[in-house]
Amino acid sequence: MSAITLDNITKTYNKGKVLAVDKATFDVAEGETFGLIGPDGAGKTSIFRVLTTLLLPDGGSATVAGFDVVKDYEKIRNCIGYMPGRFSLYQDLTVEENLNFFATIFNTTVKENYKLIEEIYVQIEPFKTRRAGKLSGGMKQKLALCCALIHKPRVLFLDEPTTGVDAVSRVEFWDMLKRLKHQGISILVSTPYMDEAALCDRIALIEGGKLLSIASPADTIKKYPGKLFAVKAANMHQLLKDLRSYEGTHSCFTFGDAMHVSFKQDANTDVSKLTGYLTAKGHKELEIAEIPAGIEDYFIRITEKEIAEK
């Protein structure tokens, strides 16, 4: 049985004027970590809210842990853990009080499921008498995760759990998710960070309410059409301009300390021609290398196509 199924789920706001989710269909297998990857406003939170029974879909059907999100919402609410996008614990309650409160309203005790949260909780335990509002961003997310896990949910929903969290805490957070996976908990997680996508079993790329691709991170990258080159030069600003005005360029964007460039399908992918062009423009310390595409490259590539089709 699938942990989550979506069948043509559509969600609109303002009486149908704003289309937030457009016929989303995907399954999350039992024990799988599934990532929803997309920028802000792509429709990730809407999907979460439909699945956590907070919003009614306008069309389509969905199940969580085998229960229908509309009819059996009470049963779903008993067996899922949900961590909303923004920090949603009681800021004026201490770490311990928050945890105890959520344990109680889920009809359990901290003691009963302590094993499940132990690894995470030991990190925030030194601050257990501190008010949640006074914790750092990473600590807050760890506490929120503890609170969402305290009743041993079958399916865990994490809506952008690492947004606004420092790089070190982000890595730690994903390590924890990996361990939860071993406990057999199915996880649906969303993130705007493409580097985190690689840590999921499967990912769905979402933009403008539409699911663009559903595959494992490795397969997602393989879908990248053509070749991708990383180009570096002394004057990066001028390089971007020149690359964009180059006749064979399909797309060029800044990625870290290099330009990622792809060429038109029919264009000559022989880099020597490009080298000649750039040298003629006066670029120095030129470096051009073919690189494997990342998820972000693929994402940009397919969303470009979307925009062009519109």
Add this chain to the structure above:
Amino acid sequence: MNSPVLKQLYAFVRKEFYHVFRDRKTLLMLFGVPIAQVLLFGFVLSNEIKNSKIVVCDYAKDYGSQEIIRKIEASKYFKVQKATLTHDQIETAMKAGDIKMAVIFPDHFYNDLSHLNKAQIQVIADASDPNTATTITSYLTNIINDYQAEALAQNNQSYTIVPQVKMLYNPELLGAPNFVPGVMALVLMLICAMMTAVAIVKEKELGTMEILLVSPLKPYLVIIAKTIPYLLVSLLNLTAILLMSVYLLDLEIKGSVVLLFAESTLFIISCLALGLLISVGSTSQMSAMMTSQMSLMLPTMMLTGFMFPIENMPFWMQGISYIVPSRYYYTIVKAVMLQGLGFSAIWRETLVLGFITLILIVINVRSFKIRLA
């Protein structure tokens, strides 16, 4: 505490109390405002009044009237002008604001007093300012009582002087002496309705409502847990107001305290229901606060008869006042506290208040959102 529901409720109520006691602003609102209001209304409105201009019309001109007039003149409260005015002249002078009160000694005052041991004095007060009117009337009554007591002590004469008090322009004396019931209605409305509305909307605003919804908590449990702390705090406040009224403002509770608390609890529940209703329609704490003030505080001030007599309002406004719960509560408190009446005198108001409360609860149960939108 074995039932899971009770455990949930207990944890939730405890959490609510943490919210209340950890937020200074909330605390100030809950305890500072009521105390400030009682003190403000109590002392600003019923401060002692000195040098009130009054006219004394002495038709008797005998030993008894002269003695009382001397006493009145000696009092720091009055500035006496002696003249024999007719009723029309008195009224003209009052309308002009020249005098606040007229004291009229009839013919044969001392004669009646010494032979019948009983005489009358007519007192006419300008009650357009009800507070001043009652205060200076009571000053005068005290002086007369004083005279009677002296007569008893010195001459062993037991005189009874009956002041026939007539309040002009506002015979029911709506206002100051009745401010305590009004403040009670106002404070309870403020705490119960506004604070409950704000507390619930705060959960929405901070996003914690999302987590509460996605939990096995039953909606009714959320409502009960959210309102219990404010019910308790309100009762505490009520006690404080009553204690202050009795010990600071010398207002005695004439009726049954138990009845007063029972009726107050009913009113508090209706206010809590109103607060819940407001929270359903508000998305921010600010809007909840504004809605409470506009739709609850204002009617409570204007339409309960606390500040302005309902009888003098236009017909449609009187109509609206019938659906304002505080109107009934105000009547009930006045009857129990000031007039010492029992349940038989207020069962109608209680019934209406109970009915309004029931309707509000039904609307609430029906409109509680089990989802975000």
